[in-house]
Amino acid sequence: MRIRTDFPRRVVVDDVWIPTRDGTRLHARIWRPVDAEVDPVPALLEYLPYRKDDWTAVRDAQRHPWYAGHGYASVRVDLRGSGSSEGVMVDEYTEVELADGVDVVHWLAEQPWCTGAVGMFGISWGGFNSLQIAALRPEPLKAVVTACSTDDRYDNDVHYIGGAVLGIDMPAWAGTMQAFTARPPDPAVVGERWREMWKERLDAAEPFLATWLSHQERDAYWCHGSVCQDYASVDAAVLAVGGWADPYRDTVLRLVENLPGPVRGIVGPWAHRYPDIELPPGPAIGFLQETLRWWDQWLKGRDTGIMDEPLLRVYLQDGVGPATAYPRREGRWVGVDAPPSTRRVIPLSGLGTSALAEPDGTVVVRTPQHTGVDAGRFFPFGNPSDLPPDQRAEDGRSVCFDSAPLAEPLPVLGRPAITLRMSCDVPRANVVARLCDVAPDGSSTLVSRGVLNLMKRHGRDRATPWPPDQVEDVRIDLTATGYVLPAGHRLRLAVSTTYWPWVWPHGEEATLRIDTAGSALRLPLCEDGAPDGQRVTFDGIVFDEPEQAAPLEHRPGTGGDGPERMVTHVVDTGEWTVAVDPNYGGTRVFPDGLHYTERARETYRIRADDPLSATASSEWHIDLSRGEWRASIHTVTEMTATYDDFVVETLLETSDSDGVVAKREWRHRIPRTSA
CATH class of the missing domain: 2.60.120.260 (Galactose-binding domain-like)
Known part of the structure; x- marks a missing residue:
């Protein structure tokens, strides 16, 4: 990994409030060249619910200053009802979320330091809503980089797979979002009204899982936000990126095959991570440099040669023995000029x-x-x-x-x-x-x-x-x-x-x-000289080494107190249990004195002879503190089923320095219509 501090342009950082059409304000952090009001630059937007002031702060420091130093205003915005933004958040990818995103795109384009051209990028959630907002065609949005995302919210996300309920992530992700949406805004940002804003979020909280299970077929709920319903709605230039270890890799192939506008795809050996982050499976690549070629091509009008690359650049992995992690997957990059058939x-x-x-x-x-x-x-x-x-x-x-x-x-x-x-x-x-x-x-x-x-x-x-x-x-x-x-x-x-x-x-x-x-x-x-005429390039596909901006100075907190993944079998009852620590890595101590701690456990149980014995549970503990201020969140989500119904039980408990703030419990029974 090469750390860059010597950028072509000097960078300044501002925290601002961005207004939306109904008066709700979203909190944003903007990294931009210090002279951008004299020499305006395009804007790049990453738009997420994961809290820029703590949870994504380490990742944000790796890339946003890097883009700014190369002549862009790189902007990180918290969704409505998340982080320190105002309002409430009630589900994923709602019409309100996307409309807010369109408002932000227009606001950025109108700033004196912006040329009027905007790009969007993100991984996972940010990759999803980049595509979804592009489908709404706000005029300033010219280009998108979408990593580890989906064009199909029903059959290629955390809810359903092949039309079947995802037992491993449907309840677990619902439990995660129950905990995440219950986190308070930061008093250092919003001041004394933090508790009022927190109470508003807690009063609006509803378990996402009950909603997702109420739509067991691909209906209007899932068609909303699924770009696969109308690829022609996206005319922005799209660079689609995925990894062979990521569940969203099929989206890259579908996008390069179906999008009508300029498009290129890259699939490496990676997990659900940005490809410049050096975690298994590697090797990582100079992803920021590659995306800069995309931005310069479509936001600055420079011919960077990126459209001369093959339609798809993919990493063809060598066969290996089984392992739960590979620091590096051996293989080679190949280029293909049509989706594999x-x-x-x-x-x-x-x-x-x-x-x-x-x-x-x-x-x-x-x-x-x-x-x-x-x-x-x-x-x-x-x-x-x-x-x-x-x-x-x-x-x-x-x-x-x-x-x-x-x-x-x-x-x-x-x-x-x-x-x-x-x-x-x-x-x-x-x-x-x-x-x-x-x-x-x-x-x-x-x-x-x-x-x-x-x-x-x-x-x-x-x-x-x-x-x-x-x-x-x-x-x-x-x-x-x-x-x-x-x-x-x-x-x-x-x-x-x-x-x-x-x-x-x-x-x-x-x-x-x-x-x-x-x-x-x-x-x-994948064969050279294939009979259907598909051209395969086995040489000449190279990437720069990974490069990032200087890391955020922080201290890691203590990790979990058990194994990351454990499978147990009770022989006399035939019960099998899979216990998982999701290990998202959010536990940290930040430079401003904020202590952020999270502990989570997912547990899956079933008897070998009884499908109705299936139980999935997710439990979260999150603690935030700075000086005398503290806030705690505890959630439990459990899902079981009878022959006819799914049963979901949810607990949400929160407290601060003065004691209990809210305690809520839900029990939902949802008919099994097809899953």
Whole structure:
């Protein structure tokens, strides 16, 4: 990592209030060249609910001053009802949030230090709303850099996957946001009214989880903010960035294929992180320098050559043994000038199987409920226990189809898919597919996976029960990957009916019967001189080394008091428990004396023989203090289900130096319409 302090332009920092159309004010921090009012510059906006004064302060210091030093006004704004901004926050990506964002874009463009051109950037939430605000077409917004984001709020986010409820992140993220939205504004910013503003937030608090579970199909709620509903609405230039270890990587491929305006994509080996941050899996790249090429091209009108790059630059990872973290993934950068397309079709009947065929030639799949405990984290953040460990135990709980040892390396690039000709004995069921790299020693490395809620096989917008024992063809799309299976290894397809805690089980166990003769695996391959005319560039794709501004001077606080991830099994009851510390790293002591501490634990329990035993809980403790001032937040979110309903119980407790500020409890019962 190279730390820069010698920027072309000297930087000044201002904290300001930005008014919105209804008079609510958003708090912002602006880094800009000191002479920008004489020599105006374009503005770059990062717009988040995560608190610029503490939670993102370390990350903000790495990039905003860097952009300002290179001739931009780099602006960090807290969403309405978050950080020190006024108002309340009631959900993700609301119409109010997006309208506020449009107001901010126009306000920035009108400032005397701004040329009138604005760009937006962000990772995750900030990447989401950058695309969503671009779809509203505020005139000054000319370019976007969106990292680790989605164009599909329903089927490629923390709520649903393949039409199935995400057991691992739907309740956990709801619990996280319950705690995050309950944090008070900073008295050092808003003064004596901090407690009044905090009380307003607490009075407006409602559990997000109940809302999300009330929309189990793709309806108007999810279509709002999903750019995939109308790609043509985005005419800003978009640089889309993702990582093979991040759950949003498919979005990059969809955006470069569907956006009508200028677009380029980059996918590296990374987790849910900006690509200049040196955390596993690496290698990191000079991401700030690369984005500067994008901004200069579209906000300053300079030809930086970035549009001469291939449509997609992707990191093709070498095959490796299983590990929960890789400091560096070996591989190479390649460029492709069209989205990867599926070309090789492998019939399942041509693969060896771990299951005995039935008399009619079908293969039976009925897996225990704890299949999936070795799935790893849904959102890898670069932590030691993020990635899936050796998949041998998971493979043993699944039905596997293996190739012969490969005679030559197999470079997979894009989204694999499987088609299954199958029947099911119950109306509601899930099917899960995993693609693994099996080494000669038997170790199994997860390459890709996919999920399908069979109730959504005819469309995510409807619920279609399976007629018992009727045979149908279904397609399961797996997540995109860039991975080279080595010669001598086997390709394994593992199929299961369960995947806890990633996927919430339906209310009864299911048995699938697969006709292997009518089923196939479809692989997208990365080959030079491919028959469909796709050009692949194997040389000349290079990036600068990572570079950032000087780090924020702060002290890390004490970490969690237990393992980051622990799986336990009670043999006599058959109960399996996955306990997780999300380890977001927010515990710090800041230069202004603010002590910020967070402790969280997610717990997932299920019995191997009972889908209705599934329980997911998330508990948070957050403490803030400076001198005599203190504020504490404690939340508990627990989700269970009967055959007919989801049951959500939520607790919110807050206190300050004078005692309890609020205590609220909710209990919601939501009918299971299709999940």
